Amino acid sequence: MPTTELFLYTLQLADSTLLMGQRHSEWTGHGPVLEQDIAITNIALDYLGQSRNLYQYAASLYNNAPETEKAAMDKYIPRLWKSFQRELQEDDLAFLREEHQFLNVLLTELPRGDWAFTVLKEFFYSAFLMNLYQDLLHSTDNQLAAIGEKSVKEVSYHLRWSSEWVIRLGDGTEESNTRLNNALADIWMFTGELFVPAAYEQIVVQQGVIKDPQLYKEPWQEKVRTIFQQALLDVPTPSWMQHGGKEGRHTEHMGYLLAEMQQLQRTYPNATW
Amino acid sequence: MPTTELFLYTLQLADSTLLMGQRHSEWTGHGPVLEQDIAITNIALDYLGQSRNLYQYAASLYNNAPETEKAAMDKYIPRLWKSFQRELQEDDLAFLREEHQFLNVLLTELPRGDWAFTVLKEFFYSAFLMNLYQDLLHSTDNQLAAIGEKSVKEVSYHLRWSSEWVIRLGDGTEESNTRLNNALADIWMFTGELFVPAAYEQIVVQQGVIKDPQLYKEPWQEKVRTIFQQALLDVPTPSWMQHGGKEGRHTEHMGYLLAEMQQLQRTYPNATW
């Protein structure tokens, strides 16, 4: 079975979870109250852990692929790594790829925003991941199944935590409700991409490794309806959605994020830290 | 005459003017009103022009130095450049040096802030540069004299423009006065460094190339007093001052600035743009 598509799909998840962790950890030390500073940091740590597992798996897929397959994957491998003369590692993938090689969904690269933005983004993404990981548990791919099993508990907590916050802010003060609605206006157009499979994703679906993400749309909408009702929020009517992240076309925010995150590895390539 | 100190002094001015330009240009497209968007952008462009002249001069000092001198300068030269096998150029100095190799005064690396912060910082720095460039005109070093001559008119405009804005905000509304006072509380401690010569600066003074920057303190204070009086601002009492920039010890803001500014050159070293 060709592994290029599985490799890309794994990267897509790895990139998305990395950026969730990266953005959430911008709150560390700056949270609205100590307990929530700790909570959002916990979630950031969970995402980072997931992304490490996924990058490690992606790296091993590449390292173990036949040379013909590697040629196809090379478009997504940092050019600089080739000069290192060693196996591909998780950090090469996270810190040396260029922007167009990142496959995360756009949702995950958006700037941190205020607390309303963060909890709503977390709610949308964890409601999606919850379904995904629950299915991944049963994947024919053992590694993805193991990662799903490890992660589903974490995401279930993230979803509960963020649902509660969405309700709290929606049904809190006038200001918190307004801020949540503003966040919704900013984020909503980035949710559609979650359910539209990229070309490589369709192939992984056909291979029976994962389910078609379109199947997650219905239960996701149901969850959104339920929580929004309690949060006194209107579910936006179907509208135009942003896309491109899964194919490496990103928002203008992405370049800044990478410049900061990758700076040390770019300045001192292949050093040990 | 040894050129290492002159090289470092030139870098110090080059770095400081570059960062003034870099920070000011963050306003481009975001100014409070179109005419002032254009004005602050003009000032940014003037600073960039000055920094290019200074970097070019610094690079030529290095390229033409005897090997023994080069060894002393190497601490401030980007390591990566050595592998390029060509003469040192202005962009190597701006885009490939590490943070501790930058010698700009701390004042110039502070985040953009609001309009009050920007105009006050510009006022403090151009009031200093005005004196400096006026003397540089007569420097025994022909290159510095030429740069001084070219720049003094520009800075004279910057000083007039920023003085007018300081007065306007100080004697404007209650809010603008408060903001200007907040800016003053943030910036004042970074003004002392302008007048304290670094070790290499002292040597350039001894060589008779430049005047002792301590001599600029008195006229600078006089200018500040004059403008502050019209701006209804109190001149802060003498207090503790920050320092370190001229020796390569920077604030926490510096790393972020460089990560962004240098990203492309770090990612694609020695490419032509």
Place this chain on the structure above:
Amino acid sequence: MTTQELEKNFQDKVDAEVRIEPRDWMPGKYRQTLIRQISQHAHSEIVGMLPEGNWISRAPSLKRKQILIAKVQDEAGHGLYLYSAAETLGITRDEMIEQLHSGKAKYSSIFNYPTITWADMGAIGWLVDGAAIMNQVPLCRTSYGPYSRAMIRVCKEESFHQRQGFESLLVLSNGTPEQRAMVQDAIDRWWWPSIMMFGPHDAESTNTEASMKWKIKRFSNDELRQRFVDMIAEQVKLLDMTLPDPELKWNEARGHYDFGKINWEEFWNVVSGNGPCNKQRLDARRKAWEEGAWVREAAKAHAEKRVLREKQQAA
């Protein structure tokens, strides 16, 4: 004079290529059309500062940083001329800005695409400014005097920008494989949006007839688009790159390049607010305006104080 006489007088002047000036009588519709068109153009300059401004802090050399900043600054200048030209028609700059921020006034949809790599700076100069010039050069002879004079200044600078953009791409196209890939990718992303800048096909275009008659407009959308395609199809060869259109082909009989079908669905989608950056751009403009409010108020308050003081001293 009766309205009919005034109208005839007006049209005679237009036909004789005499410029209409602010104090001259003009039909209400002419005035409205001009206000809409000039302010839309001014807004485009101002919003257009954002996608390019996005790369100022990251420009890869000091020289390129200077060039880019100066270019964005020129756009501010164009905005200024154009707002002034529109003001001669009896609308204030603040009113126009308010219309931009409320979404009532439009600006060129091209600026609702993101600038993702450095090569986008070159591609914008070459393709976007290139298309803009095609549209704008005829406006230097437009019937309304202040507009025509503003456009003469704008066009001079724009064609300089276009050459700079092309030169910048030329350098990249002679660079590393990564730089070449960057250029091709930028062309791929900017090509179709650029040729959409000429607006809908003539058959679907509203307002064209009156604008032609009043010499606000002098060539149709499709005419200008064809000129642009012909020009770029040649220039792209110098870059050793390709345009992302398999149907692009020289047509000997027509003496023009044929080209593929435009995705009008995307065009209308972006026009109606659904481009990748519509919200981001307007939010950025509104933010700058709101955060500048206290500065404008302070400047006004100070100016008033000065006037008052001078009066008191005089008294």
Place this chain on the structure above:
Amino acid sequence: MTTQELEKNFQDKVDAEVRIEPRDWMPGKYRQTLIRQISQHAHSEIVGMLPEGNWISRAPSLKRKQILIAKVQDEAGHGLYLYSAAETLGITRDEMIEQLHSGKAKYSSIFNYPTITWADMGAIGWLVDGAAIMNQVPLCRTSYGPYSRAMIRVCKEESFHQRQGFESLLVLSNGTPEQRAMVQDAIDRWWWPSIMMFGPHDAESTNTEASMKWKIKRFSNDELRQRFVDMIAEQVKLLDMTLPDPELKWNEARGHYDFGKINWEEFWNVVSGNGPCNKQRLDARRKAWEEGAWVREAAKAHAEKRVLREKQQAA
């Protein structure tokens, strides 16, 4: 009981190493001293998140990013235990935070230095946490029960952090010349501020006597500082680095390292607000607190609505 009897009773318990608990009688001065000390310690944990937090987004590997985030999070946890311990003495967390923000309460001056390179993360773990542990281990046996129990948890985690910090420096010290230079530079910058963390020399130290008697404090500043110097002077050899003190030398007779004169002027300067980052740190804390106000209010409002609704349903 008379106050004298109560005081004797209290001191007997302290002397017998029986922990004082929140409901026990205690001298007013003891309570005040504890509130000041514990809240100052809690504030130090919270402010201490900032210099390390500064490198989270830029950590050079995923593993190091995790470790760093987890460490900063632990500091938040320590802040939480300590605020809780202080609250048992009759002050609220909000009151303490208000004292921090107004400048009335202090925090450890060490956090007023900037973190300039990645090696600072290791140096803070090794030197700053190392000095903190020296100070804190004796506090695990401090006379006030809640404080003592909080410190047991804190110390366990802190010593883990210290080992991690050292390990991180060890990796860098085996790395490239640039990494080694980074380590030496970090040690040069953090060494003196670290040994100042033990406070003034015993002769100049106020409050020490009463604190000793009440067993809030168990060793003098100079005793602890000497222990720290002895420990670090050995450990630095493993890094193949040096401490920036030409007078540092093993003294066979004393069985301790001698070390150079501390720059107390710098110490008092930083304590009194003039460190490189005093304003920056407090501004950052105030900003987080102010920007979080609407979140805290919303949470409170929602909780009240819930209670009300439950009551209405019950009725």
